Amino acid sequence: MAENEAVVEAALGKLDLDAKTRLLAGQDMWSLPALPEIGLASLVMSDGPIGVRGVRWTADDPSVALPSPTALAATWDPDLARRAGVLLAQEARRKGVHVLLAPTVNLHRSPLGGRHFEAYSEDPYLTGRIGTGYVRGVQSGGVGTTVKHFVANDAETDRFTVNNVVGERALRELYLAPFEAMVDGARPWGVMTAYNTVNGTTMTxxxxxxxxxxxxxxxxxxxxxxxxxxARDTVGALRGGLDVAMPGPRTVYGESLAQAVRAGRLDESEVDDAVRRVLRLAARVGALADAEPAVRQPPAPVDGEALARELARRSFVLVRNENNALPLKAGTVALIGAAARDARVLGGGSATVFPARVVSPLDGLTAALPEGTLTYAVGADPTTELAVADKGFTLRAVCRDADGTVLGTGSAPNGQIQWMGSDLPEGVTHERLHTIELTGTFTPRVTGTHSFGVKGAGAFTLTVAGTTYYDDVQLPADVSDPFEAFFGAPVPRAEADLTAGEPVDVSLTHALRLPEDIPLKVVAFALAHQEPQRDPDELIAEAVEAARAADTAVVVVATTDRVESEGFDREDLHLPGRQDDLVRAVAAANPHTVVVVNSGSPVELPWREDVAAVLLSWFPGQEGGAALADVLTGAHEPGGRLPTTWGSLTDAPVTRVAPADGELPYTEGVFIGYRAWEKEGRTPAYPFGHGLGYTDWTYESVEVAGTTVKIRLRNCGERTGREVVQVYLAPTDTDTDTDTGIERPARWLAGFASVEAGPGESTEAVVDLPTRAFEVWDEAAHRWFFVKGSYEIQVGRSITDRRITATANV
Incomplete structure (x- = not known):
């Protein structure tokens, strides 16, 4: 608004060069400095995208944890994404956060991308629609977003240094498209530029x-x-359009930027442009005096647990349901799988938040099924390494100086310590801090040989039940990613024979050696633990017996945070451990076997034709177990449709994620995802858009008027249901277009809509096709080109299940 622009200009005019450049550098891990002389409060940012962690990376500051972004995209519901954003804005305000570092709208270029759970889809149109809803929701609560990672940050291997070589057409039609759609449809208040380089220039x-x-x-x-x-270079970053270099205060901005201006390498007006945009953000979020916030009255409060549960069940994708195996029939149920008891509800890395509670599948089904009808067996544990100490541990952090004097104590809800910048316990400073001791008790759940270990680099002393097992320096792994200390694997250091229910003392002491010139002072390490490991064949045999004795077997299989996480890509699409063997054995013992797949992105399911039903639950958030019970029992339909293609790595058309000599060429051009599967004539396990409900639909008619498509369909099943109607656009000339000389996919998603109807009822879906659906990027002319001609409008339930067609001439 014009009034705010005047306030921004007035504030800018009061700042000297040093204040301006200090503002652009940030003041710590998550915030920008306050400038009281102009009425500017400190702007606080926080990681998302499925929750708002706040400025403290600790489980004693809990956050609502929604399902993974792949799950959100699987709802195919921009309004549900908007509602999720409203909740996240509410969480941000509760934690004093002005800007959410989300959403992630990079594409699923290859199924090996390790961070795909944090992005939406392989399709740019679906990604743009879901992301637009999300941004609108967050910003309707007066909280800013930073759409990320701009651009082509589609894999994790060498992400800081890789040069992604992307053709201009692919860049425009695929990778830039979601960002463009969201700028047009949601007006985000921020964008985050990526680590990687694109076509020879680093994105910052x-x-x-x-x-x-x-x-x-x-x-x-x-x-x-x-x-x-x-950010790497002061002059290059400012001239490249980067406003804020994080984290502060020691970045390429601040004093370095002021010196560059004084030396004549930059003009102060260029600094003013960046400061102006930061002040505009501050005005919008209510952090600049005399400016009118974009939102005066936030939306009505949202029940976080209820929305998390609704979103999860709406995201679950039922990809197989032979003989109506689901919903569950009356009778006994054998629940099997380590992930059924200790659920993985979110992905690893900077998307991590700490919910106040987690409902596991075992919790959810125990509450939903009649007493005495549910049994549980581990079956097979996908976790082959130690994890951060959690269940059974009661810990606190004791901070001491070099003389051993206690400076202060901090809570430690689990075995992870991650203190960034000034986020230290009261009374503790980096200057005096010498050692941190994680100390307390551990009460085992099972009897046997327990393993303990250390995550992090430096000097450690590990003591369990009065015995010191490790007292040495643990060297850092040879890695290129500086965040490996946060996301890397623990190292086993001790084995102790313990008895279930009998508590023992545990202690892990870490001596700090922070370099004086380190740009950001971070304390990061963890006590790790693993329960006694039983023979996998015995566990599978127990699961088989449980399955054989039950009417239905429900097996929960999962990935781990060493398979899907920030900081590395996947090597294959296999489920970890002996989980495939487990499913085969259970299915052989019980023909009524239902498999729940707890992963954020595609995995191979070699047994999929041997089981009665397969339900994809993604990373389902804190209420995942309750939502799973809703869907398995039939209280609610599984509402999801696939936002990305699921298939084997052998058949996947695009698999390369590792650069050679620093470069990763996107040689496939615009042919990724279903576009590539169709071009190569390959058949996936489950196609883009696929998903079953608990009723059936008949597509009765389709009418096209201009670019408006009206579809009539009828619920021909026996219960109320919801259908995602998908509209694909196919040029009648499938070869290279004669007007443009540009090869186009066989078809592409051009629109979608959701409808609901009761048994026997008919309903209408109306889909307006965007102009961009008919355009291609002309690399020779460097512009969009509207391709006139005849198109087939193909309407159906997935990219391969097209039920009804019409013709449009444009």
Whole structure:
């Protein structure tokens, strides 16, 4: 609004060069400095995208944990994404956060991408629609978003240094498309530029993509923040359109930026442009005096647990349901799988939050099924390494100086310590802090040989039940990713024979050696633990007996945080451990076997034709077990449809994620996801858009008027249901277009809508096809080209299950 722009200009005019450059550098891990002289409060940012962690990375500051972004996209419901955003804005306000570092709208270019659970889809249109709803929801609560990671940050291998070589057409039609759609449809207040390089220029210095495309062509007026530690060069970053370099205060901005201006390498007006955008953000979120916040009255309060449960069940994708195996029939149920008891509800890395409670599948089904009808067996544990100490541990952190004097104590809800910048216990400073002792008790759940270990680098002393097992320096792994200390694997250091129910003392002491010149002071280490490991064949045999004795067997299989996480890509699509063997054995013992797949992105399911039903639950968030019970028992339909293709790695058309000599060429052009599967003539396990409900639908008619498509369909089943109607656009000439000389996919998603109807009822879906669905990027002319001609409008339930067609001439 014009009044705010005047306030921004007045505030800018009161700042000297040092204050301006200090503001752009940030003040710590998560915030920008306050400037009281202009009435500017400190702007606070926080990681998302499925919750708001706040400025403290600890389980004693809990957050609502929603399902993974892949789950959100699987709902195919932009309004549900908007409602999720409203809840996250509510969480942000509760934690004093002004800007959410989300959503992630990079594409599922290859199924091996390790961070795909944090992105939405392989399709740019679906990604843009879901992301637009999310941003609208968050910002309706007066909280800013930073759409990320701009751009082509589609894999994790060498993410800080890789040069992704992307053709102009693929860049425009695929990778930039979701960002463009969201700038147009949601006006985000921020964008985060990525670590990687695109076509020879690092993204934090990419003048063409940031200043000419994002700001120039699209009219983006928000601020541009770097991914953490991504900014490399002072002059290059500012001229490349980067406004804020994080984390602060020691970045390429601050004093370095002021010196560059004074030396004549930059003009102060260029600094003013960046500061102006930060002040505009502050005005929007209510952190700048005399400016009118974008939102005066936040939306009505949202029940976080209820929404998390609804979102989860709406995201579950039923990909197989032979002989109506689901919903469960009356009778006994054998629940099997380690992930059924200790659920994995979210992905690893910076998307991690700490919910106040987690409902596991075992919890959910125990509450939902009649007493005495449910049994449980571990079957097979996918976790082959130690994990952060959690269940059974009661710990606290004791901080001491070099003389052993206690400076202060901090809570430790689990075995992970991650203190960033000034996030230290009361009375503790980095200057005096010498050792941190994680100390307390551990009460085992089972009798046997327990393993303990250490995550982190430096000097450690590990003591269990009065015995010191390790007292040495643990060297850092040879890795290129500086965040490996947060996301890396623990190292086993002790084995102790313990008895179930009998508590023992545990202690892990870490002596700090933080370099004086380190840009950000971070204390990060963890006590790790693993329960006694039983013979896998015995566990599978026990599960088989349980399955044989029950009417239905429900097996929960899962990935782990060493399979899907930030910081590395996957090597294959296999389920870890002996889980495939477990499913085969259970299915052989009980023909009524239902498998729940607890993963954030595709895995191979070699036994899928041998079981009665397969339900994909993604990373389902804190209420996942309750939502699973809702769906298995039939209280609610599984509402999801696949936002990305599931198939074997052998058949997947695009698999390369590792650069060679620093470069990763996107040689496939615009042919990723279902576009590539169709071009190569390969059949996936489950196609894009696929998903079953608990009723059947008949597609009766389709009418096309201009670019508006009206579809009539009828619920021909026996219960109320919800259908996601998908509209695909197929040029009648499937070869290279004669007008443009550009090869196009056989078909592409052009629109979708959800409808509900009771048994026997008919309903209508109305889908307006966007102009962009008919356009291609002409690399020779560097512009969008509207391709006139005849198109077949294909309507159905997935990319391969197309029920009804019409013709459109445009």
């Amino acid at each position: 210095e990419h003048h063409h993509l940031v200043n000419e495309v994002l700001r120039g062509e699209w009219g983006f007026d928000g601020f541009n923040v770097s991914d953490w530690m991504a």
